[in-house]
Amino acid sequence: MSKDIISSRKQEVPLQDDSSNVFLQVMVCIAVFLFGVTLAGTLSVNAMIKTWNDSILGALTVQIMPVVENNKEAMTAEVLRQQSKAVEFLNEWPGVEKATPLSDKQLNRLLQPWLGDGVDVSDLPAPRLIDVKVKKGMHINFSKLAESLVKEIPLASVDDHKIWLDKLIKFADSLRLLAMVVLILVVAVTSGAIFYCTQTSLGLHHHVIEILHLMGAKDTYVAQQYARKACFLGFMGGIYGLILVIPTIFVISGLASQIEGGIVSETTLSMMDWLIIFSLPLFSCFISMITAYYTVKHTLIKFM
């Protein structure tokens, strides 16, 4: 189809003098700029989510909190009872590969750096830990798991930074959706501007187009000339927009990297992301061309 749109030789409609040419280029430039910045944001949020997801996936830890009670033996028994109940519960949870309670020895080793040698864990009101391995490729809803677990086993708690990350990912997902809406709006507004500029131009060159029709030109012949012009304007506007986008991305990621060790430290774009951003002028060129072509085809029906 695109070959059909641009395969004509001579430019009879004097489109190069249209005053809307500059306007369209500025319009496309701004659109590509907005599009580029939003896209870079979305892509780096994607990268961030992926890193977070990787850290979330794989494993989590469940704690069984100690109950402070005078009867030490009863306390230990209750905690161990709840622990085995929790292990059973977790092993039945979909997506969990294996839940293993940490032995006293393992717990001792964990506490050793703080408490030194010769401490018996069973004497202390320290929480018991369960290591949960998640099946590969499975995504577990941590908030739901935590909720159900606590209902069953009141002493259990899922380490809460995972839940927090889970919520953050959800927030990022909706942010991504919002970005998509922005991208669609930018494309729609640009197409609208091209539509009205093309219609105005068709009115302006009415007499030339009528002569072309009288000589036996089909609507496609005229549409090709407009498509070619729009293709050029869309590409040039896209290039100008790109020239603005690239430094902007660097400035933003520079600012982000100043937040030391923060969650935005991973805002680097991959090679693929850059490729997408660099292909924006081709995208704007294509959108302009298609819009102009079909605007002409649609509008000429009302002509002679």
Added chain:
Amino acid sequence: MLFKTEGERILIKSVSDMDMIIGMQNVGIRYGQGAEILSDINMALKRGSFHFLTGKSGAGKTSLLSMMYLSQKASRGIVKIFGRNVTYTDRDSLALLRRKIGVVFQDFRLLDHMSAFDNVALPLRVCGMDEREVRKRVTELLQWVELDKKIKEPASTLSGGEKQRVAIARAVINRPEILLADEPTGNVDSDIAYKLMKLFVELNKLGTTVVIATHSEKLITDFPFPRLHLQNRGLKIYRPIIEDNTVKGGIHE
């Protein structure tokens, strides 16, 4: 029998569908809500015929021609060009029909920002002809109309007579089956006018159907072809009367 033969407005009584290249039946034209400027036009022009179209200014000559070159649709009635009812023909097919019709407009309708060459090349280019062939044909024809020195000049810088010759060259470059001309000899001196008429006659001999709208009584007497005369919004046809080898082209009521 294509048209009913009743009343004195019926012009050509029986032309078969095969022979007929331009046909009109009870055609009327009005612009907007105004009165009809042409009413009940009936005609059937034979393939390969040559007609003058006459009538006072404002009689509707240009409107009638513009229906023939498919720029104007009839307000009522049936118009058939190349045997096709143009009311029911889609846009792309109309474009293909127009490629077989050459038109010389009264106001030339050249593309002022383009050269004489590009103007003449236009009908060939819209057909997608190979550029080498376009170059060959256009150069040849511009030489013939003695404009080879002005080939690169923009149309806007040409004189009235030169523009007219460019317009005529553009009309015939495609070897059209129908040639329509609106006052084609109005802006040129009598020598060139005579030469142009010779060209039209030559094309007619090769099979082109020609209709020429003109005011020039001299042209009509010099070239004995039937004339379509517009009068009182209707159309009458007059055959040339030849007495003592001279043509009396006047209107005989």
